[in-house]
Amino acid sequence: MSAKTPSRFASPSRRAFLKQAMAAGVVCSTDAFSRNSSFSRGESASCGTGQGILSLDELCGDWKRMSELGNPPAIENFWGALQATDNLLAVTCLTLPPYSQSNHSGYLHIDGEPVHADESRWYAYQILRRSRKADLEVETSVRMVFEGQGVLSRIVIRNLDYAPRQLEVGAELLGAIGRYDSGWDFIVPQPGWYDKFTAGPAAHGEAFLIRHASSPARVAFAFSRKPDQLEAIDDRGSANWRMTVGPGETRTIEMVMAVGDNDDTLTLARQWASGFEATFAAAKSGWEKRYAQAFIPRNGFYSGNLPILTTTDERLRRVYYMGILSRLQMLRTNLPIQPRVIVTAAPQWAVTLTYFWDNTLFLMSMLDPEMMKVQLKRWLTMDISRCYAQDCISGAPRGPWYAANNLSVFGMLQGHLRVTGDYGMLDEKAGEKTVLEHLKELATGWKRLVPKDQELADYGDPTHLLECDPVYIHAVASLNAANVGMMRMLAELLEMRGDSRGAKELRADAKSLAAAVLKLYVPGEGVWNCALPDGRLIKARHVYDFATIAKWMAEDLSPSMRREMVAFVERELITEGWMRAMSLQDAAAPESDRPDHGPMGAYDEWPALTLQGFCKLGYGEKAFDPFYRFEKVTHEGPYAQSHEILGRNWDDPVRVALRGYEATHTMIGSTFTELIVGSFLGFQPDWRGERILTEPCLPPGFEGGLSGILFRGKQYELTAGAGRTALKQV
Numbered sequence: 001m002s003a004k005t006p007s008r009f010a011s012p013s014r015r016a017f018l019k020q021a022m023a024a025g026v027v028c029s030t031d032a033f034s035r036n037s038s039f040s041r042g043e044s045a046s047c048g049t050g051q052g053i054l055s056l057d058e059l060c061g062d063w064k065r066m067s068e069l070g071n072p073p074a075i076e077n078f079w080g081a082l083q084a085t086d087n088l089l090a091v092t093c094l095t096l097p098p099y100s101q102s103n104h105s106g107y108l109h110i111d112g113e114p115v116h117a118d119e120s121r122w123y124a125y126q127i128l129r130r131s132r133k134a135d136l137e138v139e140t141s142v143r144m145v146f147e148g149q150g151v152l153s154r155i156v157i158r159n160l161d162y163a164p165r166q167l168e169v170g171a172e173l174l175g176a177i178g179r180y181d182s183g184w185d186f187i188v189p190q191p192g193w194y195d196k197f198t199a200g201p202a203a204h205g206e207a208f209l210i211r212h213a214s215s216p217a218r219v220a221f222a223f224s225r226k227p228d229q230l231e232a233i234d235d236r237g238s239a240n241w242r243m244t245v246g247p248g249e250t251r252t253i254e255m256v257m258a259v260g261d262n263d264d265t266l267t268l269a270r271q272w273a274s275g276f277e278a279t280f281a282a283a284k285s286g287w288e289k290r291y292a293q294a295f296i297p298r299n300g301f302y303s304g305n306l307p308i309l310t311t312t313d314e315r316l317r318r319v320y321y322m323g324i325l326s327r328l329q330m331l332r333t334n335l336p337i338q339p340r341v342i343v344t345a346a347p348q349w350a351v352t353l354t355y356f357w358d359n360t361l362f363l364m365s366m367l368d369p370e371m372m373k374v375q376l377k378r379w380l381t382m383d384i385s386r387c388y389a390q391d392c393i394s395g396a397p398r399g400p401w402y403a404a405n406n407l408s409v410f411g412m413l414q415g416h417l418r419v420t421g422d423y424g425m426l427d428e429k430a431g432e433k434t435v436l437e438h439l440k441e442l443a444t445g446w447k448r449l450v451p452k453d454q455e456l457a458d459y460g461d462p463t464h465l466l467e468c469d470p471v472y473i474h475a476v477a478s479l480n481a482a483n484v485g486m487m488r489m490l491a492e493l494l495e496m497r498g499d500s501r502g503a504k505e506l507r508a509d510a511k512s513l514a515a516a517v518l519k520l521y522v523p524g525e526g527v528w529n530c531a532l533p534d535g536r537l538i539k540a541r542h543v544y545d546f547a548t549i550a551k552w553m554a555e556d557l558s559p560s561m562r563r564e565m566v567a568f569v570e571r572e573l574i575t576e577g578w579m580r581a582m583s584l585q586d587a588a589a590p591e592s593d594r595p596d597h598g599p600m601g602a603y604d605e606w607p608a609l610t611l612q613g614f615c616k617l618g619y620g621e622k623a624f625d626p627f628y629r630f631e632k633v634t635h636e637g638p639y640a641q642s643h644e645i646l647g648r649n650w651d652d653p654v655r656v657a658l659r660g661y662e663a664t665h666t667m668i669g670s671t672f673t674e675l676i677v678g679s680f681l682g683f684q685p686d687w688r689g690e691r692i693l694t695e696p697c698l699p700p701g702f703e704g705g706l707s708g709i710l711f712r713g714k715q716y717e718l719t720a721g722a723g724r725t726a727l728k729q730v
Contacts (some may be wrong), residue, residue, distance in 0.1 A: 001163035061122040071658035073122035077144035081347035093347040102190040106172030122637035125287040135161040146286030153259040159245040173237030175210030175219030197235040208237040216261040222273035224254040303370035311704030326638040326669030335392040347664035354388040356408040362415030380430035403459040410442040421712035445484040468594040477528035478548035485552025526568030541583035550613030576651040595657035601644035608671035617678040620697030639669025
């Protein structure tokens, strides 16, 4: 860490810091879809802050051809989520726990023909879809009521012809939604083909109500302009409007879909429809405020705050804020387990679950240390050897055991403690044991998995590891290396607390285990073997070995091993626009086609962890070219569960994956933000808080900094330039 602030970067004052944060909030946006007379051409509002926080409009995706998408865009409202379809109006996968949808919400028709979207565009608070024919242009916006059980749709129709058009616009009204107070798991409970619904007009033809026969769930549709015809067709409805549209003129239809119990849902739908403009605008401004609060100390919502990145490096800045936004999308404020919780995925799968694996980031302990502390202590009371996640409705464990559970929870705890300095937590009870006792069990639990006369922990079959890789099994190098790193990390903590004997024992165990791990290395190839119980060794050409060993055992690797490992990743994994989790040359590649852990794509955390590994191994200069190329994926939308590569060539296209049960959105994109903070800018505090910055891995020519770093209850600023960084308390 340099003792001198780089002179070419002026750190912002506290007043400027707060001004930047609020600039991302409710006062900055220009909403092209908020006025009936406007017809959006897709331009995002210009309300950013130059070098500081990117607004939600600046973080929107580009217009994308629907035919090119593998996984259509989705949005959240802090209570649930939904996904667009290729029809201009319909939404699917609507989940507002305890409510869940099957099928879709109903197609838009014009003159009896379904109107399919040619393109779509993602924003955090809305999805735009549009269709353009020779004489007619139609664009729709769908938003979710902010922290409410409702969907808002605006349809704008423009006549491109030179003559007036007589149009009949129709909307199907489907309400296949049920209430489920239990049974939430990876597979979301939802109505089946056998479920019965009753439907009919209500409120003198101004609304439509659908009732689920098997639960109290009700779905009500209401309209700002009463349909010319509204009728029931079996278990659904049909709304129709007849209109004349002059040359160059536009017509707008606005409708609301409300979800709830009993027929009060109808009242709510009508209220939202009668005040549609205000409700529609609040769906955006509520999101903007929640986003802006994340950067403001003592903001009244989160118990902490995140740093503001200031830089003229536009691509790096976009990755930083998109990573934060990807995690905020998964924030839920309506689940009973605690007031605020981050779920792992949406909107298709696991929408109420929080997986241990996806949470190993210290940034959340900056943003909301109170939430994280409650969550961590609750997880320590669970038997994480029997599950992979917790359901945030029931609090119950879900899924089979994941081999990375101990590493994940240990990583969360060490990050939380190092950032908050809350070492009193170590002596607090979580169940029958103290947090420190739990930490010791997490770091040494691998010993129970070592077979007789063996040295390495055996993690079993693919069910517990990468699921889709039939040869990445048993004694894998990655998790055994993590065991080495956890014991060393814990030894430092014990020594800090005066337990020199315990620290010495852990270091001895770590040294012995590290020697056993190194025996798995394949010289000259940069990859690692898996050791099977029968003594056979199988090469694993997978990113998980690279990323995990680089993080937890870098100090044990020789210069040639480091060089060969990086060369393997460059040669066999990284592509023009993304990376492969598994090499095409891996023995399992022909039968491991899943896009998150197989050869045809990568889980969205793998690229960020890989570039962290480059920095850790001393090859940071090799991280920047792929980093800037990977930025392109953010122009489809936020980070997802995985992106797939559409071919075996280096420059094949990349898109958000759906096949293989991949979710449209997950929390893991914030790993890219932590790459920038922890690796590029070097914010990596030790246990004592005496060393806060490590040697940075700055992009060439980078100048900028971080304002509002919440570290151990105090605010800091980091400045970077001319290859140096400096930190000061403010």
